[in-house]
Amino acid sequence: MSGQIVIVGAGQAGLQIAESLRTEGFDGDVILLGKERHAPYQRPPLSKAWLAGETADDRLTIRGPDFLAAKKIDLRVGVEVERIDVGARKAFLVDGSAFSWTGLALATGARARRPDLPGAELPHVRVLRDFEDAKEISHRLDEAANVVIIGGGFIGLEVAVAARKRGCATVVVEALDRLMARAVTPEISAFFADLHRAHGVELFFGEQVAEISDAGVKTASGALFPADLVVLGVGAVPNDELAVAAGLDVSRGIVVDDCGRTSATDVVAAGDCAVLRRGDGALRRFESVQYAVEGAKAAAAALLGRSKPFSAAPWFWSDQYDVKLQMAGSSENHDALIERRSGDKAFSLFYYRQGELVGVDSVNRPGEHLLARKLLDAHFSPEPALVGDPARDLRLLLR
Template sequence: MPEPATFVIVGGGLAAAKACEALRDEGFDGRIVLIGREEHLPYERPPLSKGYLQGDSGRDEMVVHDRDWYDRNAVELRLGAEVTAIDPGGRTVTLAGGERIGYDKLLLATGARPRRLAVPGADGPTVRYLRTVDDSERLRDTLAAAARIAIIGGGWIGLEVAAAARAAGAEVTVIESESAPLLRVLGPRIADVFTKLHREHGVEFAFGARVAEITAAGVLLADGTRVDADAVVVGVGAVPDTGLAEAAGLAVGDGIEVGADLRTSDPDIFAAGDVAGAYHPLLERRVRVEHWANALNQPAVAARGMLGRPGGYENLPYFYTDQYDLGMEYVGHIPPGEDPDVVVRGDLDAREFIAFWLVADRVVAAMNVNVWDVTDDTQALIRSASPVDRDRLADPGTPLDRLV
């Protein structure tokens, strides 16, 4: 009888845990080895900048599966372990310390890592980055103790941390190189909604700013302005953790390049989650999205591919945020180089609306703010790729499902 197959999963987040689950659900009865860099059981990351950071939820609520689940499903956990190399020819991974583990199929779910600032003081003792549960706990302690917080970066993480810092009672200044937060993602009209939201909650902004140095007293800007702060949070984006893939000779662009089936340029290696730049059949391009939805849903497709079964990932990009009393869901993708029009249904000032981004009168993305149970309809609009009537799109009296 042949030896049972061994599937190795490198990563310790949601995508890795859901891959184990999907493989067992698909009937795989071979050996599964999950190798995670952190000591913790695989967990979900969105709470790190939301409820967990603010102390509204506990660590157990983030854990994907408890340890008993891994035991019951015969998943070997190698936590606190670092994979240092992949040998595609020999089909092995090497751990720090020299141990080698052979694989028949390999899934890379290595995620992303925070982008580091290249300025003096960026790794000083008062500087915080946010990626892991340990980072979140350290930052929570910082917010509880600091009177003044400077946040470098006005993206999703920066704004969520700003909301948490204000809830903790700290004075907050967000330093952003653009003229508004989230400008490149949302455009000026919708970005202004978030500017006003945070200003109403006491956040100050330094727009069009360049950081020259981080000091023990705060942040020095390129124009000589000093932003006083007891601690500095850097949230200037993340980069996919592709080092192992690049060293192994896999195709890498914006993330590890994979097809719709999440297979890499090596037929025995797959990638899923934040690290995967996956070809999207509807969008007809590779898309890499750093959010929970891909980590949750891509592993089922990867598992089928690892088992030699057909499948493709066609979910539209999706993400969400919660800041103060604002809840938001965003679905879709604006093609690079496009300058879409924005149509709004609802009340921007009341922060109860749906925004639609249109290219050639076709909806390519939509965001609902404090309006719920509409994502099925907005996704249907995007998937239809049909021209829409802008007046009807903006009219709350016209049901969204009548526009498809």
């Protein structure tokens, strides 16, 4: 199959679309446009091993120039697409040049949310989304005595780990009543609150930030936390402006079906910029490597007229100190919880809804996490009594 496919965004999803086009047998031109001046790289380590100084820059690169050349993927970095014209099938760059396309993929990712706060634009107030953000935070951590993190989600807590490893006094200010409240259950929140306190992090819940100044972070209750570095970890906003201007269906992200197809013919989207419309009409946005990769594979197939829907259970992970949290499925609206434990820092929580297994959170139990993904993908719900018996080998259930 020939033609020219243009991919806007050279992150994990954009690169995977390009690779999958070749795997699917597409022999036309593949142009991969990246706004950043870096070759495609892994983002998760930026807030984990890289920020903690435990991995080198070159370990972040996903694919080197030799691989891209062998696959005939034309990577252009440091270029920005200004608009797309779906009718004319053209992508226009800010420098005035344009690319015609027979197929278009939007993998524009997301940007860190910046709350409308007095002082949020001060130089010592940072966000962590890309490599340049991470380098700036790392540099400031080397010099900071007091670090305040606004937001007790995954990014904020992983930055807190790096700050403590650098010897910084660290405070986390969270508006809700517990950590990672939008993603995990109270049981997991409580475990990680204890973990961070044990490492010297001060946690403050139910605090609304009123302003940021050179003196520090002031909350609505009047508390003032001194800070040489403030990190905003309050979520992300999908980069869907190109899609909005082009008239695509957008609702807190570019709306796609389970094959990555948008509302426009021969236009797909994948990764953090996309929001999946499920069969029941509900919209769901996943910010994970798994969704970027698997959604991109589905989108590439769709560009070639094939339907390979992404249907695997979602999974995600977070590394904090010596603890790895791995989540599969969803604990949302569960009505039963079964625990399997092998130590203070090694356990899994199995979540059921009306007798059906819907999610599993594992702490330092990687084997159980992999098993959970298999169970969820197979739509197999083991009896809660079996799950709750630590002597039972759950792997036997899938044989």
